[in-house]
Amino acid sequence: MYIITWKYEIVPELRQEFEHEYGAQGSWAGLFSQSPAYLGSQLFKNDRESILYLLIDRWQSKAAYEEFLASHSQVYENMSGNFEKLYEQEEKMGAFTYVA
Template sequence: MYLRIWEYEVAPDAVERFTVAYAADGDWARLFARSEGFLGTELFRDTDTGVRFATIDRWRDEADWVAFLRRWEEAYRALDRSLAPLTRGQALLLQGTSPGR
């Protein structure tokens, strides 16, 4: 399994819209689901701040992620641009597989 883990700081007035867009059935998941090998996404909210979130996107393997991006890069970039105003910052924390795989 190939994972991509992101961290976000969300504008306080955008938390509701963010949680809808980044949820397991949200905008990102629907886009990813267009491609074979997408296994799902999870959204986590920091209980201390309420505006810090993490997502975990799961793919069967890295080749499936690369194939998705090659096929859907324009839609991926457009969605990223449209949702950018919801966040104050974001960082890719990890992309990879379990050791030994």
């Protein structure tokens, strides 16, 4: 398994929209679901800082994730631009491969 982790500082007034679009049933999950190698996304809200979120995207492998991005780069970039209004800051925290 391969995961990509993201940290977001959201715009408080747009919390509901952010949670929808970045949640398990949102637009990103819809896009990624086009790949059978996509294993799902999990969105977490920080207990102390209610504007901070952690997003974990799960894939079967790094190669599958990179292949999907390469073949869907234009759609990915367009969606990313459309949703920038929902957060003040986005940080890719890292990518990790499962070790048994």
